[in-house]
Amino acid sequence: MKGKEISSVENINSHIEEIENHAKIAVSVDCVIFGYDMEELKVLTIECNMDPYKGHPSLIGDLLDEGEDLDQAANRILKERTGIDNLYLEQIKTFGKVDRHPLGRVITVTYFALVKKADYNSNGMRPSPNSQWIALSQIEEMAFDHLTITNVALDTLRKKLLEYPIWMKLLPIDFSLPELQNLFENIIGKPLDKRNFRKKILSLDIIQESGKKQKDVPHRPANLYRVNQKKLKKEYSFLLKNPFHN
Amino acid sequence: MKGKEISSVENINSHIEEIENHAKIAVSVDCVIFGYDMEELKVLTIECNMDPYKGHPSLIGDLLDEGEDLDQAANRILKERTGIDNLYLEQIKTFGKVDRHPLGRVITVTYFALVKKADYNSNGMRPSPNSQWIALSQIEEMAFDHLTITNVALDTLRKKLLEYPIWMKLLPIDFSLPELQNLFENIIGKPLDKRNFRKKILSLDIIQESGKKQKDVPHRPANLYRVNQKKLKKEYSFLLKNPFHN
DNA sequence: TCAAAAGTGTTCCAGTTACACCCATGA
DNA sequence: TCATGGGTGTAACTGGAACACTTTTGA
Numbered sequence: 371m372k373g374k375e376i377s378s379v380e381n382i383n384s385h386i387e388e389i390e391n392h393a394k395i396a397v398s399v400d401c402v403i404f405g406y407d408m409e410e411l412k413v414l415t416i417e418c419n420m421d422p423y424k425g426h427p428s429l430i431g432d433l434l435d436e437g438e439d440l441d442q443a444a445n446r447i448l449k450e451r452t453g454i455d456n457l458y459l460e461q462i463k464t465f466g467k468v469d470r471h472p473l474g475r476v477i478t479v480t481y482f483a484l485v486k487k488a489d490y491n492s493n494g495m496r497p498s499p500n501s502q503w504i505a506l507s508q509i510e511e512m513a514f515d516h517l518t519i520t521n522v523a524l525d526t527l528r529k530k531l532l533e534y535p536i537w538m539k540l541l542p543i544d545f546s547l548p549e550l551q552n553l554f555e556n557i558i559g560k561p562l563d564k565r566n567f568r569k570k571i572l573s574l575d576i577i578q579e580s581g582k583k584q585k586d587v588p589h590r591p592a593n594l595y596r597v598n599q600k601k602l603k604k605e606y607s608f609l610l611k612n613p614f615h616n
Numbered sequence: 617m618k619g620k621e622i623s624s625v626e627n628i629n630s631h632i633e634e635i636e637n638h639a640k641i642a643v644s645v646d647c648v649i650f651g652y653d654m655e656e657l658k659v660l661t662i663e664c665n666m667d668p669y670k671g672h673p674s675l676i677g678d679l680l681d682e683g684e685d686l687d688q689a690a691n692r693i694l695k696e697r698t699g700i701d702n703l704y705l706e707q708i709k710t711f712g713k714v715d716r717h718p719l720g721r722v723i724t725v726t727y728f729a730l731v732k733k734a735d736y737n738s739n740g741m742r743p744s745p746n747s748q749w750i751a752l753s754q755i756e757e758m759a760f761d762h763l764t765i766t767n768v769a770l771d772t773l774r775k776k777l778l779e780y781p782i783w784m785k786l787l788p789i790d791f792s793l794p795e796l797q798n799l800f801e802n803i804i805g806k807p808l809d810k811r812n813f814r815k816k817i818l819s820l821d822i823i824q825e826s827g828k829k830q831k832d833v834p835h836r837p838a839n840l841y842r843v844n845q846k847k848l849k850k851e852y853s854f855l856l857k858n859p860f861h862n
Numbered sequence: 863t864c865a866a867a868a869g870t871g872t873t874c875c876a877g878t879t880a881c882a883c884c885c886a887t888g889a
Numbered sequence: 890t891c892a893t894g895g896g897t898g899t900a901a902c903t904g905g906a907a908c909a910c911t912t913t914t915g916a
Contacts, residue, residue: 382644382722383674383759384662384746389719393682394640397712397723398628416630428629436639440712440723464710464725466643466686473635476628477643477686479710479723500630513629548868565870566906589866590913794895811897812879819877835893836886869912878903885896 398478399443400431400516401459402523403452405487405503406540408549411556412503413520414451414485415512419500420472423513427504429520431478444481451501452490458539458609459483462519462526470515482523484539506556524557531557534606535576538597544580546592547571576601644724645689646677646762647705648769649698651733651749652786654795657802658749659766660697660731661758665746666718669759673750675766677724690727697747698736704785704855705729708765708772716761728769730785752802770803777803780852781822784843790826792838793817822847 382389403414415427430451434443440461448457459481466477490497506524511517530536537553551567571577577595584591602609628635649660661673676697680689686707694703705727712723736743752770757763776782783799797813817823823841830837848855 381662381677382679382717382719383646383664383677383762385665389642389679389722392642392679395643395680395682396635396638397641397643400629416627418629419631431627431629433628433635433638434641434712434723436641436721437714439714440710461709463707464686466680466725468683468685471628473628475682476635477680477725479712516629546868563906563908564868565908568869569871570905584868584914586915587867588915590868590915592868792895809880810895811881814896815898816878830895832888833894834888836888836895838895863916865916866914867912868914870910871908873907875906876904878901880901881899883897885894887893887895889890889892 396474396476397434398431398476399434399440399447400429400478400480400519401444401447401451402462402480402482402520403430403448403457403485404482404523404527404540405485405490406553406556407487407503408552410505410507411540411553412487412505413509415502415504416451416498417500417502418513420513422472426511426513427502427509427516428513429480429516430501433476434479440479444483448483451498452485454485454489457483457485458536460526460530462523465515465519467515478519480519480523482527484536486540486542488542528557528559534609535574535597535602536609538602538609543596544582544594545596546584546594548592550595574601576606642720642722643680644677644722645680645686645693646675646724646726646765647690647693647697648708648726648728648766649676649694649703649731650728650769650773650786651731651736652799652802653733653749654798656751656753657786657799658733658751659755660736661748661750662697662744663746663748664759666759668718672757672759673748673755673762674759675726675762676747679722680725686725690729694729697744698731700731700735703729703731704782706772706776708769711761711765713761724765726765726769728773730782732786732788734788774803774805780855781820781843781848782855784848784855789842790828790840791842792830792840794838796841820847822852 405412405414414430416430418424418426418428430447432447444459448459449455462480462482464477464479468475509520512520537550540553547568550571551562551564555561576598578598580594580596582594584594651658651660660676662676664670664672664674676693678693690705694705695701708726708728710723710725714721755766758766783796786799787796793814796817797808797810801807822844824844826840826842828840830840
């Protein structure tokens with residue numbers, strides 16, 4: 371029996387092909403925007419007004435424009451919705467189930483972004499009235515496949531958190547070690563030993579004492595730290611700017 | 617000064633919007649197909665016949681069809697090009713620079729796949745004549761942004777390799793520890809200590825002696841091992857089937 | 863002076879690294 | 890008997906985990 375040849379040779383990657391006549395598809399970019407208010411990790415959502423998901427929170431996103439790169443689109447969306455430019459963002463995954471959106475076929479490229487909540491609240495912009503921060507622990511359902519997306523984003527964040535000091539993108543300039551530990555516990559989802567946590571973080575040499583202390587707390591005030599910029603530049607320079615990986 | 621409201625409320629995720637009239641875009645799925653022939657890690661490529669990349673190797677891919685899920689498309693492409701169904705595959709990243717493809721705008725969702733080369737060679741299919749396996753060490757240029765994609769795939773593979781025994785997807789049923797070590801060294805890119813490597817792998821309890829030995833080698837024949845199916849089922853069941861993460 | 867949370871060191875264990883010689887086979 | 894690569898154990902080191910008391914502030 372003579373072997374059949376594997377597939378034809380014609381291919382988008384090898385030969386000229388009629389791209390114009392081929393199926394084109396709507397592509398959206400959705401962002402899982404994380405913020406941390408010294409208590410809980412939250413996600414910025416907008417209320418969905420579309421059957422069958424009416425009333426459910428959905429992620430922040432938009433359709434990709436013709437002449438727009440993916441990272442550009444993510445940045446545009448973040449700027450539009452938070453008022454902040456150049457947020458830390460990273461592509462997560464692309465979701466493309468045929469029936470994932472009730473309006474028709476839309477595949478979505480997803481990103482996660484990290485926002486300092488103080489910036490969000492104090493830029494002179496008024497958030498759109500039907501958007502809100504929801505604590506991760508409070509999220510039960512979301513529109514479309516957005517709960518799945520949020521969970522994948524959280525997994526990604528968890529992993530990155532242990533590899534790189536991206537937590538700094540969620541914190542104000544001055545922060546305390548207990549606040550940082552709480553952030554970690556929130557994201558990782560389990561309590562950490564205080565002494566071991568401090569030892570670990572301080573050994574990284576990525577933060578330094580600011581000299582300041584907490585004020586007006588009904589207990590011993592914590593020392594405030596800030597990021598060691600030298601170390602940051604030397605070892606994590608990609609955290610200094612918005613990384614365009616594309 | 618009264619705060620300006622952030623963005624309008626209308627949005628693909630919140631309100632009904634004219635999807636039909638919005639920009640639609642060609643979407644392709646490209647696969648970085650890895651194979652290992654007991655010597656080197658290789659990638660399956662096809663020769664590009666399109667200016668300005670004529671003659672360069674490119675990845676295996678195709679345009680996404682209207683009613684096709686992303687993972688489905690990846691599977692279809694792999695089946696078409698390798699003759700094998702249900703290969704191990706995982707989504708890597710989506711690349712969407714506006715000018716990445718000379719035929720027009722095409723964003724590409726990329727996957728990596730792992731093939732046992734013996735399967736590829738012995739399924740009665742004749743590979744298409746202009747496709748070939750290229751050793752990673754030999755790859756210098758590729759068409760489009762495929763070199764970038766391949767490098768990202770390799771990074772992903774490197775990380776996964778240390779976390780899960782996905783290397784089994786590259787090896788024949790019976791394999792020796794020196795072969796496995798060589799595979800690791802090939803992917804990680806540096807030599808490993810023989811004793812430590814064996815200790816580590818054997819302690820995972822994921823392989824067991826098959827009782828067989830290498831034949832016709834001009835030196836002491838190595839013991840052949842195979843995967844411990846019980847352990848595999850218990851701890852890595854996702855390796856038993858093609859994982860549809862979407 | 864009390865309540866509340868901040869800050870601080872040491873010991874133990876497990877996993878990783880470094881390292882050198884004998885063994886089985888075919889030629 | 891030689892050349893070639895296969896197979897084996899131990900000691901030192903490193904990083905993580907467990908764990909309890911003292912300090913500082915505001916009320």
